Amino acid sequence: SMIGSMVGNGMMCAFGVKRYIMGAGGIPGMVNYISPEGDVSGVIIAAISILVAVAISFVLTIVLWKDKEEVKTTPKVDGLTVNSMDTSDFEIVSPLHGDIISLSEIKDPVFADGAMGKGVGIIPVDGKVTAPVSGIVSTLFPTKHAIGITGDNGIEVLIHIGMDTVNLEGKGFTAHVSQGDHVNKGQLLMDVDLNVIKEAGYSSQTPVIITNTKDLKDIEITKVTTVQNGTPLFEVGR
Numbered sequence: 001s002m003i004g005s006m007v008g009n010g011m012m013c014a015f016g017v018k019r020y021i022m023g024a025g026g027i028p029g030m031v032n033y034i035s036p037e038g039d040v041s042g043v044i045i046a047a048i049s050i051l052v053a054v055a056i057s058f059v060l061t062i063v064l065w066k067d068k069e070e071v072k073t074t075p076k077v078d079g080l081t082v083n084s085m086d087t088s089d090f091e092i093v094s095p096l097h098g099d100i101i102s103l104s105e106i107k108d109p110v111f112a113d114g115a116m117g118k119g120v121g122i123i124p125v126d127g128k129v130t131a132p133v134s135g136i137v138s139t140l141f142p143t144k145h146a147i148g149i150t151g152d153n154g155i156e157v158l159i160h161i162g163m164d165t166v167n168l169e170g171k172g173f174t175a176h177v178s179q180g181d182h183v184n185k186g187q188l189l190m191d192v193d194l195n196v197i198k199e200a201g202y203s204s205q206t207p208v209i210i211t212n213t214k215d216l217k218d219i220e221i222t223k224v225t226t227v228q229n230g231t232p233l234f235e236v237g238r
Contacts, residue, residue: 001057008053017042017049092151092234093185094227095132095159096206098124103207107163111207116158118219119209120233124161127192130229131183132157132208141166144173147189148211155236156212161192163203172196186230210234 019032019042033042101121106112111121129147133155139148145165148158161173172193177183197204210219218237227233 003060004053004055004057007056008049011049011052012046015045017045090153090155090236091232092132092155092157092210092236094122094229094231094233095130095189095208096122096124097126097128097228098122098206098226100222100225100227101205106205106207107203108207111160111209116207117209117211117213118221119158119207120221122206122208122227124192124194124204124206127190127194128188128229129159129161129190129192131185131187131189132159132233134183134185137177137179137181137183137189140175140177140179143168143170144175144190145170147175147177149183153236154212155210155216158207158209158211159189160207160209161190161204162197163205165197165200165202168196168200168202208233210236 017033018035020035021032023029023032030043030046033046034040035042099122101123103114103119103121104112106121110116111119131149133149133151133153135149135151135153135155137147138150138156139146139158141147143166145162145168146158146160148156150156165173172195174191176188176190183189194204210216213219216236220235220237222231222233224231
């Protein structure tokens with residue numbers, strides 16, 4: 001439309017067409033181009049210019065228009081194609097075996113107030129930590145007490161193992177992945193010795209947080225009270 005209008009208006013400017021009154025637009029407005037002396041040449045040129053503008057816009061629309069299509073992309077990591085998207089890619093599973101608690105029960109107010117994002121707490125009964133989603137290990141603290149994964153689906157998940165466990169400086173934590181690794185949902189990320197946490201006097205409460213909550217349309221949290229590794233934890237709407 002803009003290209004057609006540009007050409008049509010260019011023709012009117014080139015031929016010096018003038019509008020002598022401010023009147024209606026469109027076809028009734030063609031009389032605006034009649035000079036006070038009764039010269040209608042401006043009307044003829046204006047009409048031709050309008051037809052040219054319409055014709056160019058019509059042809060370009062036919063040639064260039066494409067209906068919007070849903071673009072399905074296959075995520076890539078370092079140039080390599082990884083799993084294709086399906087509905088299960090928006091399901092976040094539990095990284096631990098244990099009992100579910102609400103975030104409000106977490107002893108750290110940063111998590112309890114939801115400042116980090118929506119999520120749940122898990123009180124683990126064993127120390128196997130597995131990937132809740134397929135993606136890149138975007139954060140792995142040197143102390144191994146927290147690990148963040150950016151999913152192939154764009155969902156960012158943080159697993160913070162225990163409260164104040166940063167003070168253990170890695171004692172009792174054995175990581176099986178490195179920052180930057182691509183992991184698959186359910187893959188073993190870390191072994192944690194829960195006895196070390198308990199003996200040090202720290203809580204094993206583990207927040208599992210979706211840190212980019214604000215970018216997501218909806219997050220449905222599981223209603224179950226006990227989970228295994230791989231049990232659906234969140235259903236995320238984009």
